[in-house]
Amino acid sequence: ETGVTQTPRHLVMGMTNKKSLKCEQHLGHNAMYWYKQSAKKPLELMFVYSLEERVENNSVPSRFSPECPNSSHLFLHLHTLQPEDSALYLCASSQVGTGVNEQFFGPGTRLTVL
Amino acid sequence: QKEVEQNSGPLSVPEGAIASLNCTYSDRGSQSFFWYRQYSGKSPELIMSIYSNGDKEDGRFTAQLNKASQYVSLLIRDSQPSDSATYLCAVDLKTSYDKVIFGPGTSLSVIP
Numbered sequence: 001e002t003g004v005t006q007t008p009r010h011l012v013m014g015m016t017n018k019k020s021l022k023c024e025q026h027l028g029h030n031a032m033y034w035y036k037q038s039a040k041k042p043l044e045l046m047f048v049y050s051l052e053e054r055v056e057n058n059s060v061p062s063r064f065s066p067e068c069p070n071s072s073h074l075f076l077h078l079h080t081l082q083p084e085d086s087a088l089y090l091c092a093s094s095q096v097g098t099g100v101n102e103q104f105f106g107p108g109t110r111l112t113v114l
Numbered sequence: 115q116k117e118v119e120q121n122s123g124p125l126s127v128p129e130g131a132i133a134s135l136n137c138t139y140s141d142r143g144s145q146s147f148f149w150y151r152q153y154s155g156k157s158p159e160l161i162m163s164i165y166s167n168g169d170k171e172d173g174r175f176t177a178q179l180n181k182a183s184q185y186v187s188l189l190i191r192d193s194q195p196s197d198s199a200t201y202l203c204a205v206d207l208k209t210s211y212d213k214v215i216f217g218p219g220t221s222l223s224v225i226p
Contacts (some may be wrong), residue, residue, distance in 0.1 A: 042218040043158075055215070090157055090182070094214075100165075101146060101206050103214055105157040 002026055002085040004106035006091050012112045015081060021109050023074040023091030032102065034066060035090040043090070048076060050096055081113045117141060118205050118217035126223045133190040135220050137203030140184070146206035147179055147186045152219065153199045162188060193224045 004025045013019050025032060034046040048056035049068040063085075065077040069094040074091055088110055120137050127133045135149075146165050150158035164170045164177040164186065176189040186205075190197055203217040 043216040045213075045215075048213070088157075094222055099146070100163070101214055102148065102163055103204075104160060108157045 004091060004093055004104055006089075006106035006108060008108060010110045010112075012114065013053045013060070013078070013081065014114050015083070016078070017081075018079040020078065021076040021089055021091075021111075023076075023106055024073055025074075025091075025093035025104075025106075026091055027095075029069055029093040029095045029104075031094050031096045031101075033069060033094075034074065034076050035091040035092065035109075036087050037090060038087040047076075073097060075110050077109075081111075083113050088112055115209070117215045118203055120201075120203050120217040120220045122218060123221040124223050125220055126225055127193050128226050129193060129195060129224055131193050133193045133197065133222055133224070135188040135190075135201050135203075135222065136185055137186045137188075137205075137217055139186070139203075139215075140203045141205065141207050142181075142184065142192055144205045145208060146183075147177070148204040148206075148214070149175075149177060149186075150202040150204060150216075151189045151197075151199045152202060158202055158216075190222075193222075195224045195226050198222060198224050 007022045031050040036044045046060045047066040067075040088108045090104040090108045094101050094103040117191045134150050149162040152158045162177040170177045174191045178187045200219040200221050202219045207213045
């Protein structure tokens with residue numbers, strides 16, 4: 001595997017379900033990000049982990065819960081979601097602290113909440 | 115004032131023409147600037163990074179930066195239909211963890 005991978009690529013869930021999104025980066029980076037992209041809307045930063053510590057929680061509802069067990073893996077745990085949470089969820093990684101914060105994105109998980 | 119602004123478009127150019135995409139940002143302390151290309155239904159792909167005033171060329175792409183005017187642009191020469199996508203401008207705010215803010219994107223359509 002190379003770059004940033006995300007699973008699953010597509011997810012359909014009911015409002016009472018619990019599911020998790022997984023992201024793995026193979027770039028040796030020290031920061032990972034979750035973004036939400038709704039139709040016709042800009043990228044919304046949700047969470048940032050730098051050196052495995054959460055450094056940003058951008059007013060995200062508690063029904064979204066991130067987890068970063070190490071610098072290569074990032075999870076987004078989902079529970080009791082709403083239909084308006086349907087979107088493309090993107091994971092990214094970068095190397096912070098070098099002055100070159102180029103972020104590289106995974107392919108995304110297309111989430112549909114029924 | 116929004117932190118990163120772009121014309122939403124759509125911008126339409128004929129095949130072979132030069133496409134010019136513009137971006138302005140509000141944080142004078144920003145030092146790093148990025149252009150991403152995003153095809154419909156796909157994730158953003160980094161195509162250019164620029165850190166110094168002036169021009170940076172990579173193949174058919176040229177990024178231009180003017181920090182005094184807080185302006186960054188992307189020129190695409192000899193535009194091809196495969197360049198049709200949304201182009202996202204991103205700016206590093208230089209917080210403790212180098213927070214990057216993305217603009218809303220400009221939709222480009224290259225007409226054959």
